[in-house]
Amino acid sequence: ALQEAMMSMLWCSGSGDVIDDWCRCDSGAFGPDGLPTCAPLPQPRLKLSHTYEPSSSLVIVEWNHSEPPIGVRIVDYLISQEKVTERTDHSKVETESVLSLVDDVLSGAKFRLWSVDNTGRRSGPSEVTIKSPCPAVDDVKAQEIADKIYNLFNGYTSGKEQQTAYNTLMDQGSPTLHRVLYHYNQRYHGFGEFTWRCEDELGPRKAGLILSQLEELSGWCRGLLQEPKIGLRRMSLRFLSCRYSDTKAFGLNWVDLGQDLRKTCEEQTLAVMYNDYGDPKDF
Structure with a gap:
């Protein structure tokens, strides 16, 4: 009886009996959802990978799978992503307001991870919040586009040239367009500022x-x-993309996934770009 009581305290929070490798919970050890609660469900620890730098298109998070030998069997993991945007309206912020670094200041993403056991219980969430890097931009390409727009706007601009300039600028996206504006004004400001030239050559509607x-x-x-100066770095990330034959046949026992379960894997490569910002002397 003493051994049974010790096993109950160790694996079932003292509110159930150990039967083989699982806990049979007492009648009072069930939650409002009807799921047993006597066996503590371990919380996974989500973290950013220290191996790969986050980019605007790639964030790698990782966690270790672990479960106690008795009481709990982890069968699944759930992960969510929530966009975190920076506060834009500061007029409503009182002087003594307490601002959350995550909710009011950062612009990025919050990831949450839960483990799920074979009864359907979820663990408490583990959270990681990152500030998203800015979208990567090819500064050399932006300079070339600025030169192209100047040549199209220089002198008499035909209807065809106007349409070419409009299509070119609309195809760039916000980051590249910022750099086109920057380089245009640096090189050709004497012929008219970029915003004014767009309105003059293309009209208010298209320029807008x-x-x-x-x-x-x-x-x-x-x-x-x-x-x-904005430098551009390219990195190739090699990874294995795997598909399992039929996880249902194994009841999603994570211990067996790498053993008896048949899987098909192929190596893939992902190109990731990063920007370095600073004065020319820094590169």
Whole structure:
């Protein structure tokens, strides 16, 4: 009896009996949802990978699978992603307001991870919040586009040239368009500022459609895109993409997934781009 009581305290929180490798909970050890609660469900620890730098298109998070030998069997993991945006309306912020670093300041993503056991219980969430890097931009390409737009706007601009300039600028996206504006004004400001030239050559409506794209980025990213020099780094990430034959036949026992379960894997490569911001002397 003493051994049974010790086993109950060790694996079933003292509210159930150990039967083989699981806990038979007492009648009072069930939650409002009817699921047993006597065996503590371990909480996974989600963290950012220290191996790969986050980019605007890639974030790698990781966790270790672990479960006690008695009482709990982890059969699944659930992960969620929530977009976190920076506060844009500061007029309603009182002087003594307490701001959350995550909810009010950062612009990025919050990831949550839960483990799920074979009774359907979820663990408490493990959270990781990151500040999203700005979208990568090819600064050399942006300089070439700025030169192209100047040549199209220089002198008499035909209807065909106007349409070419409009299509070119609309195809770039906000980050590249910021750099086109920057390089154009650096090189050709004497012939008219970029915004004014767009309105003059393309008309207010088309110019407005182009310039409205500039507002799609956060203030933090817009500030970085005003740097004199933006370098571009490319990294190739090799990874295995695997598909399992039939997980239902194994009841999603994570211990067996790498043993008896047949899986098909193929190696793939993902190209990831990063920007380095700073003065030319820094590169």
